[in-house]
Amino acid sequence: MTIRKAFGAMFFKAANVMALATTGVSLTDLRLGAFLAGGPTFSGQTVTVDAAIQLDTVWACVRLLSETIASLPLKLYERQPNETSIVARNHPLFSVLATSPNADMTPIEFWGTMVACLVTWGNAFGQVMRRGDGSVIAINPLRPDRMTVRRDPNSGALTYTYAWQGKYLVLAEADIFHIKGFSFDGLLGLSPISVGRQSIGTALAAEQTAGKTFKNGLLTQSYISAPDYLKDPEKERAKAILADYAGAINAGKTPLLEGGWKVESIGLNPEDMQLLQTRGFNVETLCRWFAVPPVMIGRMEKSTAWGSGLEQMNLWFLQYGLMPWLIRIEQAITRCLLSPADRLRFYAKHNVDALMRGDTAARTAFYVAGLQNGFVTANEVRARENLPPDPDGNVLCVQAQMIPRADIGKAAVQPTLKPVPGGQPPPDPPQPDSTGSEDDD
Incomplete structure (x- = not known):
């Protein structure tokens, strides 16, 4: 019994080391199942991130979110006493966020990965x-499936253990720069792939069914009926004949049946199973898990991505699809990369103006309203259109003849009489002659 226990302990230790090296999660961690397979699915499919990303819908949603957010300018700003902010170019973190996250990656590559x-x-x-x-001088991304997060029961501090190529980094x-998604405990974010494994598993099963259907030449629901029992030589000859008609490359060939052989159908064909409709419905289902409008990944049925609705769609996507992620990233930068003293003065912010830009007519109407009502200067408009500033373009004006706001209320009508040099009053105008008229004869 002692030998058996010792052997069991050695086996568990070896398996635990292998699991930790492979996934970054020990056998005693409840997250091991989520990292390995995401848990059981009704469809029988094993759902992992690597398996889910092979679905075109998941790939499109992940690529859209990651590349869109990575392409937005991210800069560090400093608060000023007059309630304004300026770009903090002199802070060491500015270059890390905006130009050089590390020695191997550009900003769009780094933030796209994160x-x-x-x-x-x-x-x-x-x-x-x-x-x-x-x-901070650099940030190196780490794969989440190889990371274990634990809280020290004595100090209360968090400890991060990273497994890579058989080595462990504590x-x-x-x-650690840690950005968390939607969570129930605030320690780790929930994986959409793991939580949505049932929907993803169904989509994987539909793709597998479609693939097998085309592999077998769309005849998976048909079989060949023999008139009688066959002996082994006859079975081999029949298989050899039918092999010439198997596979998608042979689809459309008409087999020659002799001796009373018949082609029968069993079960449901792909049309009866509504396979195409199921795969189309899976697109909308998976988009819900990523808060991405289906039209933005090419699902154009009953909708369009052109015309007047494009601006509103971009605004909806920004507010409900991107903004929660942007705020999580910005607040994680403040928490992890700024010192407690710097958090009172500096903050990170994405520039989302590019996503909110409408067409030329909409932008022109906004600029005209801003200039005429005095809440936008000409140079602010020129900066948004990537134009150089004008020396006289920093004055706020209003619609009343476009005068400066400081001149509002001043008399607009100037006196018609001008003072003479020396400060003397002007001479009296000539008086008409009251003694007579030029027409008097």
Whole structure:
């Protein structure tokens, strides 16, 4: 019994080391099942991030979210005493966020990777590299499926263990940039792939059914009926003949049946199963898990991405699809990458003006309203249109002859008489002669 227990302990230890090295999660961690397979599915499909990303809908949603967010300018700003903000170009974190996250990646590559991990695993991790004074000089992305997060029961601090190629890297909370998705405990975000595994499993099963249907030449629901029992040589000869008509490449060939052989149908054909409709419905279902409008990934049925609705669709996508992710990223930057003193002065912000830009007519109407009502200057309009500033374009004007706001209320009618030099009053105008008239004879 002692030998059996010792052997069992050694086996469990070896399996635990293998699981930790492979997934970053130990066998005693309840998240192991979610990382490996996402749990059981009704369709019988094994749902993982690698399997789900092979669905065109999942790929399109993840790519749209990650590339759109990564393409938005992200800058560090400093609050000013007059309630305004300026770009904090002199802060060390500015270049890390905007120009050089690390030595190997450009900003769009780095943020695209972080957001892709965030929208699939529900978490995005990065190893923070600092100087001796504590300022951030680089952030290296880490795969969430290889990360284990634990809280020390004594100190209450979080410990991050990262497994990679058989090695383990233990990082303190100050060395991790962690962006969390929607969560129930605030410690780790929930993975949309794991939570939505039933919907994704159904979509995978539909794709598998469609693939097998085409592989077999659309004849998966048909069979050949023999008139009598066949002996082994006859079975082999029949299989050899039918092999010439199997597969999608042979679809359309008409087999020659002899000796009373018949073609029979069994079950439902793809049309009766509504296979195409099922696959189309799966697109809308999966889009719900990522809060992406189906039309934005090419689902054009009963909708369009052109015309006057494009601006409203972009606005809807920004408010309900992108904004929660943008705020999570910005607040994670403040929490993980700024010191407590800097958090009072500096903050990170995405520039979403490019997504909110309407067509030329809509932008012109907005600019005209802003200029005529005095809440936008000419240089602010020129900056949005990537035009150089004008020396006289920093004055707020209103519609009344476009005068400066400081001149509102001043007399607009100037006196018609001008003072003479020296400060003397002007001479009296000539008086008409009252003694007579030019017509008097």
